[in-house]
Amino acid sequence: MGRKEFHLVIVSPERTLYEGDVRAVILPGELGKFEVLKDHAPVISSLTAGEVKFREGRTGTEFQTLQIQGGFVQVKDNQVSVCVET
Numbered sequence: 001m002g003r004k005e006f007h008l009v010i011v012s013p014e015r016t017l018y019e020g021d022v023r024a025v026i027l028p029g030e031l032g033k034f035e036v037l038k039d040h041a042p043v044i045s046s047l048t049a050g051e052v053k054f055r056e057g058r059t060g061t062e063f064q065t066l067q068i069q070g071g072f073v074q075v076k077d078n079q080v081s082v083c084v085e086t
Contacts, residue, residue: 005057006038006078010066012086017066021057025080027073028052040075047071052082 005021025036028050047070053063071084 004038006036006040006080008054008080008082010052010082010084012084017084017086018054018064022054022080023057024063025052025054025082026063027082028068029073036073036075036080038078040078040080042076044074045072047073047082047084052084 004023008018008020008022008025009016010018023037026033027036027045028048029045030048033050047068049069052066052068055061055063066084066086068084068086071082073080073082
C-alpha cells in the first residue's frame with residue numbers, strides 16, 4: 001500500500017501555525033464543512049469562521065483542532081495550503 005499522507009501548511013498573517021504531513025483535514029467552507037484526503041481534486045475555496053481539524057501522518061489517531069475566523073484554502077497535487085485569521 002502507498003502512503004496515505006499529504007502535506008498541509010496552515011499560516012496566519014503573523015506566523016506559520018502548522019506544517020507537516022497529515023492523513024485528513026476538515027475545513028469550514030462557505031457551503032459547509034468538507035474533508036480533504038490524499039489525491040483530492042484541485043480546489044480553491046474561501047473559509048468561514050469555525051474549526052480546522054487535521055489528523056497527523058502515520059501515527060496520528062486524534063484530530064487536532066484550530067479555531068479560525070475565516071480564510072482560504074488551495075488544494076493541488078497533494079499540497080494543502082491554508083491561510084487563516086485566528
